Amino acid sequence: xxxxLPLLLPDSLVNTHRIDLTALYSKGWGVQxxxxxxxxxxxxxxxxxxxxxxxxxxxxxxxxxxxxxxxxITRYSPDGVPLATALCCxxxxxxxxxxxxxxxxMTLCVLPDGTLSVNAHPDCTT
Numbered sequence: 001x002x003x004x005l006p007l008l009l010p011d012s013l014v015n016t017h018r019i020d021l022t023a024l025y026s027k028g029w030g031v032q033x034x035x036x037x038x039x040x041x042x043x044x045x046x047x048x049x050x051x052x053x054x055x056x057x058x059x060x061x062x063x064x065x066x067x068x069x070x071x072x073i074t075r076y077s078p079d080g081v082p083l084a085t086a087l088c089c090x091x092x093x094x095x096x097x098x099x100x101x102x103x104x105x106m107t108l109c110v111l112p113d114g115t116l117s118v119n120a121h122p123d124c125t126t
Contacts, residue, residue: 005046005076007031008085017052018064028054034071037108037116042078045116047071047108071106073118 009019009031019029029052037045051069060066074085105121 003080005044005080006082007048008074008082009050009072010085010087013050013070013087016063017068028052034106035108037110039110039114040112041114043083044076045108045110046074046076047106047118073108
């Protein structure tokens with residue numbers, strides 16, 4: 001049976017950018033899934049992006065109106081319950097820098113010992 005995983009948005013992101021969670025993607029913000037990897041323990045990791053793009057907000061400084069883009073990594077238990085989520089790449093809205101290397105074409109890989117590897121092109125691994 002197919003299973004869907006809930007996508008979580010950190011409160012700091014929703015509050016800083018004042019995201020209307022009821023708004024349709026046509027209002028300028030959206031979520032896109034990029035990769036999923038399963039660990040030997042049965043946990044699942046999902047990499048997705050959340051973004052807002054409005055053509056008229058190109059040089060906007062107010063985070064409630066400005067364009068943004070973040071990568072989010074979420075860990076789920078074997079039965080699909082979210083266990084943890086991390087906002088990364090670029091920095092967190094509060095100014096905390098991401099420990100995850102940023103780049104294009106990011107993917108996930110779970111190593112045999114269960115360690116999560118985040119890979120980005122060109123040649124960046126965390």
